[in-house]
Amino acid sequence: MIRTLMLFAGLTMLTMVAAPAATAPSSPAGVVDSFYRWYFSVNTTHGGWREHFPQTHAYLDSSLFALVSKMLAEENRAKGVILDFDPFVDAQEPATSFTVGAPISNGASVKVPVALHFGKGAGQGRVIVVLHKSGTWQIDNFSYGADGNLRSIIAQQMK
Numbered sequence: 001m002i003r004t005l006m007l008f009a010g011l012t013m014l015t016m017v018a019a020p021a022a023t024a025p026s027s028p029a030g031v032v033d034s035f036y037r038w039y040f041s042v043n044t045t046h047g048g049w050r051e052h053f054p055q056t057h058a059y060l061d062s063s064l065f066a067l068v069s070k071m072l073a074e075e076n077r078a079k080g081v082i083l084d085f086d087p088f089v090d091a092q093e094p095a096t097s098f099t100v101g102a103p104i105s106n107g108a109s110v111k112v113p114v115a116l117h118f119g120k121g122a123g124q125g126r127v128i129v130v131l132h133k134s135g136t137w138q139i140d141n142f143s144y145g146a147d148g149n150l151r152s153i154i155a156q157q158m159k
Contacts, residue, residue: 028103028110028131035059035129035139036098036114039088049088050075061138064151071154082157089116090127090144108132109140 025031035056042052050072057065071082089095101113109132116125128143142150 025137028112028137029100031059031131031137031139032112032114032129033100036088036100040095040098043086043094049086059139061132061134061140064140067151067154071158074158083153087142087150087153088127089125090142090147091116091118091125093118093122095125110137111143 025034038055038059039049042055043049045052053068053072056068060068068087075082085092086094095116095118097117099115099117101115104111104113109130112129112131114127114129116127118125126145128145129139130141130143130149131137132140144150
């Protein structure tokens with residue numbers, strides 16, 4: 001009986017962590033925090049974020065969602081990867097945790113810095129998440145500083 005209850009409790013917790021929030025956060029930093037909580041909850045599962053990508057629809061701008069979906073479909077068709085890095089952490093290795101920074105308003109958009117922490121000795125990375133408000137705050141792009149941004153990299157790789 002105790003094992004059954006523990007299994008049920010564990011599955012309940014896993015389901016709660018893996019599913020995106022039912023209601024969208026009302027602030028840019030809240031959207032980014034919620035997105036990365038989703039990302040870290042699924043990225044270690046079978047298939048990682050790619051397998052669970054449809055769950056990001058609530059977080060991503062519809063055109064960014066469509067662009068990444070198109071990229072994933074092409075990867076499936078070609079049986080290879082288009083991006084040789086994880087676009088949400090800007091690295092080829094998995095991040096172990098994240099810290100959301102203070103939002104910076106820039107006209108109609110808001111930039112939210114995210115510090116990404118990697119395993120011992122691997123250091124830190126940084127991604128700037130760009131959001132705009134279209135009814136709710138949505139992620140419009142992921143910026144990697146001098147290395148470019150997700151939209152332009154996908155467009156270049158899919159030429």
